Amino acid sequence: MSQVAKRYAEALFQLAGKNQSIAEVSADLKELTAAIEATPALLELLKAPKISSAKKKEMLSEILVNANSAVVNTVQLLVDKQRISDIVAVAEEFQALATSAGGAAEATVYSTRALTEAENAEISAAFAKLVGKSKLEIKNIIEPSILGGIRVQIGNYIYDSTVASKLEGLKRTLVV
Structure with a gap:
């Protein structure tokens, strides 16, 4: 920017x-x-x-x-x-x-499929508390390469619980 x-x-x-x-x-x-x-x-x-x-x-x-x-x-x-x-x-x-003025934050959620309204609300409630906001404005991006789970990006913070990142961590542990 x-x-x-x-x-x-x-x-x-x-x-x-x-x-x-x-x-x-x-x-x-x-x-x-x-x-x-x-x-x-x-x-x-x-x-x-x-x-x-x-x-x-x-x-x-x-x-x-x-x-x-x-x-x-x-x-x-x-x-x-x-x-x-x-x-x-x-x-x-x-x-x-x-x-931000409305007490919310923008978040990008990467998933393997489109999220439902209930899933959006659940993610918003869970992650808004972590960044000190009342809610999240979620933009959902479909990314099949993550295999499963979600990756949430809020500003500079990234919360990654995708299958791909867990497999990569396992690979690093086993190769060393």
Whole structure:
């Protein structure tokens, strides 16, 4: 995560907090990030040096017609400062700030299959206490190479109880 993206996200978060629109800004940023991920050509178009900043801002105004004004202004500022390539990083950092402010933490759970709602709730309850939060916002990534079990990543902490890691530990013990 770049320091620049972090600063823009913090400024946007403070503005959204002042305007009591954190949830609205968060939803708009999620929508914008989804659009960029679904259409990578959009970001390439916005980064194109041959297109003027005014034209880029005009395109963004049409795309973000129903978005919160703070989101529109931030994205247009990123265009002016030639930092539009940081938009996804700004959105991710904003989401982390919003989640943390709500007493939660973001967690990535790697498993061999999609987790059920009950499993998500159980993992959230168990691991939230370990990091001093009330709940976890879980993103589930399916990774067949772990063979079984789960690996939970919360910030810099990794809790690994996968079959693959246990087999690797056993292998190291037996080979030495």
